[in-house]
Amino acid sequence: MKKILICLGISLSCAFTIKAQDFVEIENSECFDCHNDPEIQEDATDSTQVLFVDEEKFTNSIHGDLYCTECHTDVTDTDHEEDLAKVKCANCHEDSEEDIMASVHGRLAMQEYPEDLPKCSTCHGTHYIAEVADTSSWMSSVNQVKVCKQCHGDASMIKRHNIAAESPIENYIKDVHGKLAASGDENAAACSNCHGGHKMLPHTDPNSTINRLNLATTCGECHEEQTEQYLISKHAKSLQEGSLDAPACNDCHLEHHIISKNDPMSPTATVNVSLQICSPCHASERLMNRYGLLTDRVTSYENSYHGLALRGGKATVANCGSCHGVHAVLPESDPRSMINPNNLAATCGECHPNASENFANSKIHLIAGTQEMNVLSLVEQVYIWLIFIVIGFMLVHNSLDFYIKSKHIRSQRYYGR
Numbered sequence: 001m002k003k004i005l006i007c008l009g010i011s012l013s014c015a016f017t018i019k020a021q022d023f024v025e026i027e028n029s030e031c032f033d034c035h036n037d038p039e040i041q042e043d044a045t046d047s048t049q050v051l052f053v054d055e056e057k058f059t060n061s062i063h064g065d066l067y068c069t070e071c072h073t074d075v076t077d078t079d080h081e082e083d084l085a086k087v088k089c090a091n092c093h094e095d096s097e098e099d100i101m102a103s104v105h106g107r108l109a110m111q112e113y114p115e116d117l118p119k120c121s122t123c124h125g126t127h128y129i130a131e132v133a134d135t136s137s138w139m140s141s142v143n144q145v146k147v148c149k150q151c152h153g154d155a156s157m158i159k160r161h162n163i164a165a166e167s168p169i170e171n172y173i174k175d176v177h178g179k180l181a182a183s184g185d186e187n188a189a190a191c192s193n194c195h196g197g198h199k200m201l202p203h204t205d206p207n208s209t210i211n212r213l214n215l216a217t218t219c220g221e222c223h224e225e226q227t228e229q230y231l232i233s234k235h236a237k238s239l240q241e242g243s244l245d246a247p248a249c250n251d252c253h254l255e256h257h258i259i260s261k262n263d264p265m266s267p268t269a270t271v272n273v274s275l276q277i278c279s280p281c282h283a284s285e286r287l288m289n290r291y292g293l294l295t296d297r298v299t300s301y302e303n304s305y306h307g308l309a310l311r312g313g314k315a316t317v318a319n320c321g322s323c324h325g326v327h328a329v330l331p332e333s334d335p336r337s338m339i340n341p342n343n344l345a346a347t348c349g350e351c352h353p354n355a356s357e358n359f360a361n362s363k364i365h366l367i368a369g370t371q372e373m374n375v376l377s378l379v380e381q382v383y384i385w386l387i388f389i390v391i392g393f394m395l396v397h398n399s400l401d402f403y404i405k406s407k408h409i410r411s412q413r414y415y416g417r
């Protein structure tokens with residue numbers, strides 16, 4: 001069997017190698033004589049088949065220059081058989097098939113429900129395939145979710161295969177990336193920008209684009225600035241050194257409900273950062289003990305002027321991220337750290353113009369048992385007692401007042417008759 005090697009483009013660097021199968025050259029116009037006629041459908045023995053092929057749309061597709069018979073290789077005559085073999089895209093796109101077969105989807109071929117495996121045509125279509133970069137492609141950022149939804153929005157399929165994600169479609173269409181895609185913006189992150197194109201793998205696989213250790217590279221493709229900052233952080237270093245407790249991008253942003261910090265419902269909104277993002281880890285005794293870190297960071301913050309003012313609804317005060325940063329979080333000893341003694345004046349100065357070095361060095365995380373903390377808790381105790389005493393006296397005063405006045409009214413009624 002003769003195999004022709006066609007290399008794409010004139011340049012030496014072709015995206016993929018096309019190895020075409022043997023086929024008989026029959027002009028497409030001969031096939032269109034029958035197949036471009038809508039009435040052909042009446043001749044179908046299998047009514048689920050769509051025998052009509054739109055000549056104009058096919059000619060404008062990425063495969064418009066191919067002979068029909070290059071895909072339908074068993075058609076050797078215009079007077080062809082009825083039962084033809086399935087088209088093998090891999091005859092020309094061998095790499096694509098290899099990647100699919102190595103992916104989480106390909107594994108389905110070997111499992112109990114091989115019919116749940118998405119085929120090339122499930123994701124790309126058949127006759128009117130466009131270049132992926134073209135917004136008319138089924139796999140372009142703006143259309144992709146509709147295809148994945150067929151299966152990943154199908155509760156019975158999710159259950160049958162025990163798929164890990166909780167409603168990825170429902171959440172994605174409401175998040176920044178999904179909304180951007182729906183608005184027709186090609187820069188939006190589609191499913192495949194995070195999951196990879198053909199080689200999608202579960203997050204537990206170390207080669208997966210969504211594995212904790214690879215996520216910075218995946219998101220960093222589009223969010224360079226934040227990723228650069230994150231990569232110098234203690235959190236990123238800790239992950240790289242093999243401790244899986246430190247946060248990756250999705251621990252703070254989630255993955256399918258990513259919303260802007262300007263949305264008050266976002267965990268990254270200024271008022272939520274301390275409580276919803278940093279606290280679950282930094283107040284966990286089990287976790288902090290493992291790294292020799294103090295667990296009182298959260299309570300000491302909550303009892304500080306900033307923490308108290310935040311609870312009182314003042315959103316402009318400092319949250320954990322205002323002093324530590326959110327991406328380039330570093331220990332005090334690191335000269336690049338926002339809490340390094342040399343940088344503190346600048347850090348506080350963001351909100352306290354003219355913050356002196358003395359001011360900046362005032363203790364933020366007051367620790368139980370220290371002198372400052374004792375003074376603080378003394379003031380708190382006195383304050384609480386004062387409240388009881390004031391309210392108590394008020395109650396006594398009001399009751400007496402009521403008693404005297406009601407007595408007065410009664411005597412007035414008596415004598416007034």
Ligand code: HEC
Binds near residue numbers: 030031044085
């Ligand atoms: C004389 C009209 C005519 C011409 C010319 C013709 N076809 Fe068909 N083709 C049909 C009809 C009718 C059917 C439906 C057969 C059925 O369902 O029983 C069909 C079915 C098909 C099918 C589906 C077969 C299947 O497995 O169910 C393919 C693929 C196909 N044609 C490709 C081609 C190609 C490629 C050419 C050009 C080389 C071509 N046809 C030329 C009439 C034609």
Ligand code: HEC
Binds near residue numbers: 032063070072
């Ligand atoms: C890029 C490959 C490709 C080319 C080129 C191509 N087809 Fe197809 N065609 C397919 C695929 C894929 C199917 C779906 C069935 C299958 O997998 O075999 C299909 C199915 C069909 C069917 C049956 C429809 C159905 O619902 O099963 C007809 C008829 C048909 N093709 C006609 C044509 C004609 C006519 C041309 C040329 C104008 C053509 N095809 C060119 C890939 C191709």
Ligand code: HEC
Binds near residue numbers: 097098
């Ligand atoms: C689960 C959906 C899915 C399936 C199944 C699928 N693809 Fe794709 N394909 C994609 C996505 C998404 C992209 C875009 C990838 C990217 O941007 O890196 C793509 C890109 C491509 C490209 C262009 C880029 C490249 O990798 O060369 C070709 C060609 C292609 N697919 C062919 C195929 C063939 C052939 C098959 C069947 C063996 C197939 N695809 C199966 C989703 C799919």
Ligand code: HEC
Binds near residue numbers: 008020070071131
């Ligand atoms: C006879 C060889 C051949 C067959 C069979 C074939 N293709 Fe292609 N395909 C090509 C060629 C050639 C190109 C590139 C055309 C170009 O870049 O101008 C291409 C391009 C593509 C692209 C666009 C890649 C990009 O850069 O975005 C996709 C997607 C694709 N094919 C999918 C398929 C699918 C799905 C099938 C099976 C239904 C299939 N192809 C069958 C030859 C083939």
Ligand code: HEC
Binds near residue numbers: 118147148151195
């Ligand atoms: C035809 C149905 C079908 C389509 C279409 C489909 N998938 Fe899947 N997908 C599955 C099934 C079934 C599994 C479960 C495989 C397993 O666990 O063995 C799966 C698994 C996955 C997984 C891994 C889940 C896990 O728990 O590890 C990801 C990620 C994924 N698909 C993403 C996508 C994306 C993105 C698209 C769209 C480009 C898509 N899929 C299109 C059926 C589909």
Ligand code: HEC
Binds near residue numbers: 145190
């Ligand atoms: C911004 C990146 C991003 C986008 C866009 C995205 N995902 Fe995900 N997805 C992830 C991450 C990260 C995980 C892993 C979560 C974890 O570690 O538990 C995930 C998990 C999944 C899983 C479970 C797989 C597993 O191994 O846990 C499925 C299924 C899935 N996503 C499908 C989709 C589909 C379908 C789309 C498009 C509608 C989509 N995702 C869009 C990042 C993304």
Ligand code: HEC
Binds near residue numbers: 250
């Ligand atoms: C394909 C590119 C791409 C990928 C990959 C991607 N994003 Fe995005 N993301 C965007 C675009 C475009 C926007 C909207 C424009 C903007 O504000 O930057 C956006 C917006 C955001 C926003 C909100 C920004 C704002 O100001 O509203 C966050 C947070 C975000 N992405 C986080 C992530 C995370 C985390 C990942 C990885 C799990 C990720 N993104 C992967 C392109 C991407």
Ligand code: HEC
Binds near residue numbers: 227247248268
């Ligand atoms: C420790 C938690 C944390 C981690 C880890 C993290 N982020 Fe963020 N990120 C935040 C917070 C909080 C904000 C809002 C900060 C602010 O107010 O400016 C933010 C802001 C952003 C923004 C701008 C969003 C907006 O709404 O304006 C993008 C984009 C972003 N992060 C991407 C990433 C990427 C990509 C990664 C991984 C490389 C990552 N983040 C890791 C907490 C985190």
Ligand code: HEC
Binds near residue numbers: 278281282
């Ligand atoms: C998913 C859990 C998690 C989240 C969320 C998280 N951290 Fe951490 N953080 C850790 C772990 C674990 C370490 C210790 C890493 C190590 O030492 O290897 C750490 C280390 C630190 C350190 C360095 C301490 C030192 O002396 O080395 C600072 C400062 C810090 N985190 C602040 C924050 C801030 C501020 C936030 C919120 C914006 C935050 N963290 C969110 C788990 C988390």
Ligand code: HEC
Binds near residue numbers: 321323
């Ligand atoms: C107003 C600024 C400010 C706020 C708000 C703040 N911190 Fe701190 N944090 C500091 C300073 C300054 C230090 C270093 C001096 C010290 O240990 O008291 C520090 C130390 C730490 C350390 C130990 C780091 C090291 O290298 O020793 C951790 C962990 C930490 N803070 C976590 C948090 C968490 C979690 C929050 C929010 C609940 C928070 N911080 C809120 C300023 C702040």
Ligand code: HEC
Binds near residue numbers: 314316323349351
């Ligand atoms: C994001 C802005 C922001 C940052 C950064 C910040 N603060 Fe504040 N701080 C405030 C606001 C707003 C108040 C007023 C709270 C109120 O209304 O009770 C305040 C109040 C205070 C107070 C109470 C007395 C006063 O001046 O009102 C002290 C002391 C203080 N901050 C110290 C610091 C120190 C030290 C740092 C640096 C380690 C720092 N702050 C960083 C916003 C910030």
